[in-house]
Amino acid sequence: MKYALRINGRDHQVDVDPQTPLLWVLRDYLGLTGTKFGCGIAMCGACTVHLNGSATRSCRVPVEAVRDMAITTIEGLSPDHSHPLQRAWLANNVPQCGYCQTGMIMAAAALLAERPKPTDADIDAAVTNLCRCGTYPRVRAAIHEAAGQAAADSKVRA
């Protein structure tokens, strides 16, 4: 099946099976490899993208379900890492291996769009991505920093 997809503000044509998960369309057909494969069952969040602005785990979304949606991947968040979250990520040296971080940033970006000043509880609820390196304390600190608020007494890094 041929699909016209609107990704990062640009139109893309792909010819794929309707059930193909968006993750693999992005990675294998369109070369957008910033969206990662981690588990394939929407448990880890490495594949998080925005569908009409909502954080969504793309490994379980068939391509036919996203035809009419605006899709944003990490490549479209800001290519020059100028998004406040990307800047906060760099300022706090958040990444370790880095593999989960694009999904983490996309989840956090959707949260900030909805709640510009998230509480720790908001972060707990919205950023449920897995990180095996244990960057969580800095992820939290960076989200607060990007939100322009002091991380006073929140569970941030030593």
Place this chain on the structure above:
Amino acid sequence: MNAAVISRREFLISTAAVSGGLAISLLTPAAGGAPGTGPAEVGPWLTIASDDSVGLRIPNPESGNSVGTFAAMLIAEELQCDWKKVSVEAPSLNRDVREGNSYALVNGTTSAWSGRSTTEKTMRQLQQVGASARERLKAAAAKQWAVPAAEIEARDGVLSHGTRRLRFGEIAAAAATIRLDSEPAIKTPKQWTLVGRQYTGKLVDQKIVNGSAVYGIDVRVPGMVYGAIRQSPVHGGRLVSHDFAAIRNMPGVLGVVVIDPDAPRQRLKTPANDGESFAQSAVVVVAEHYWQARQALDALPMKWNDGAGARWKSTGQVNAAVVAELEREGDKIVQDLGDARGTLAKSERVVEATYVTPFADQAPLEPLNATALYTDGRLEIWHGGANSVQSFMVGAEEAGLPLEKVHQHQTLLGGNFGRRNFSDDLRLAVAAAKQFPGRPVQLIWSREEMTRQGRYRWQTAGRLRAALNDEGLPQALLTRICRTGYGIAGIDNIAYTKFGLIPNCRIETRDFPLHVLWGSYRAPGYNSYAFMMESFIDECAHAAKLDPLQYRLKLLAECPDPGWERCLEEVAAQSGWGNTLPRGQGRGVAISNWGNWVSKDPQSGTTAAAVAHVEVSREGALRVLQLDLAFDCGQIINRDVVTAQMQGGAIYGLNMALNEELNIRDGRIVEGNFDEYPMLRIADIPRINVHFGALTGHARFSEVGEPPVGPIGPAVANAIFQATGKRIRSMPFRKHDLSWT
């Protein structure tokens, strides 16, 4: 041989002019060219181009602990270049092999090409490269200006003398012709201005946050096809049959490759243990796209002969068998000081406990994968292995080619924790690619495949018996460990045993081979053994009716390494040890060391102590509120990176203790994905405080990534005991009923 090139120090440096710039290489005498020709110009470590850009070829793959960036900083520190103009790439192993092993032979394959760059030798080597280049630049400028080189200053990529200035790029070509009488001395840590002083994250971080960083799974090669794999569900089993006809017409399917572990193969002396890199019996479906390969693999009828492993029907059966073995004397006596058995037999105050820890998977977030292109007589591979040489050699083994015919591209690692040490994933990709000559094949494991086909932290049982003296301290300790796997760090390298602080001490191990494959981990085995030892010491303290912290300090009174006491005192002071807590809360302490077998010096490795503060509801719901860590790795280079590694290590150790367990059913690993193998998420993470006050400043910069995973589990278990009165003697803790009244 040109005597002027030979260093008076331990390295040989050679220079060459390349494209109007300078290239510096480093080699050992053993790595010289053909007899009589002198050292060849081999795979340069450092190049300076006429535009001032500095290219460094760093052999340490980056898996998240900053080793690659750190290696580059050590060179740049000496070079005095502009750090912003530094770029890093992996050196060519193929060229290295063909031209004299500049990288591998200088340092030995394992350490030079893997995730460590703070060993003393590696550090010196990196620094020498930078210092040698700097002095040549200075000497070239001195010649041009007719001034003594010693009067020239090098800073931020500029040479200066009075009002005169030269950029590195302007003089680099001239520097390539300089011969030094002797190689310069390198800086002492106190003289550093970049390393440990200015840190702006890893060089790759900008690419990580915008999604352009390339991990193995992100490699894209023109004409590439994809493979999905299924290995024998019971390790060691064999494929009986499969029915390709059933999937032949599915979209995109190109073929099926059967991988036969029994086929004859070339064997080379690889850096990592051989067995872990061997192929399992496997089927690979190759298709135009990965999703198509996955769908077809799931639809492919396969029959397996499970082999001997199938006799293990359940985890309970395995556990019972391993624990039963503890009744028998060990097949290896690791330590036998005094008369532990005799003292125990006569003692009236005996404490005994048995502990069990299960198989656990490293579970790096990037699924295993590798890309291979095989053409007649040539292999090209792209792989995020933890050790480039391992990937390189395993590729050659599987392709049946000499190393000179293998071209390897190192990528980033999406997590390692030991799982990427062996390159078994690469071997299987090469096996598949051999059947599709001329087409690059990217083989990607599903998460389920990865969890079930691991090289695990092994299952272990341990029994400890202590005879307490009048003070309540262990007069004798008998430890029996039954397991498969590597050493028993956490038991035999702990101050109590290592330094003879328990006068009668016997440690026995007994092998228990299972069909389940095992390998490295974030401190393999140590997390299990530190859990056993430090839980047991806590049980002894309780039997002696002494405060667990004071008890350890008493036991360590004669410890020749002051780091142990300092870690305990620091972590106690910072964590509020001894403050009264409400009912249902508790604090626990533990201490251990990772790495102290590298030296006879009592102060070696990294000692880490943890205090856990937990809360347990009456219904038994556990919440870890806070973890405090103090450590002694000697000296630190980068406080920010050390903090990150300590935080990450604490979280890793916490997940291991609370959550991780692989079960066996009919010989197979049960758990497949994160729904069955739970991981801590951001909401579960306690406050983690990393304290630097216990550093003794001993000579080494010992590693910090692995040490913290040891004391976390026992500290939490000991805290649970304080909160509930319940002793936890097996992992994972989530399986225990912690309710109390």
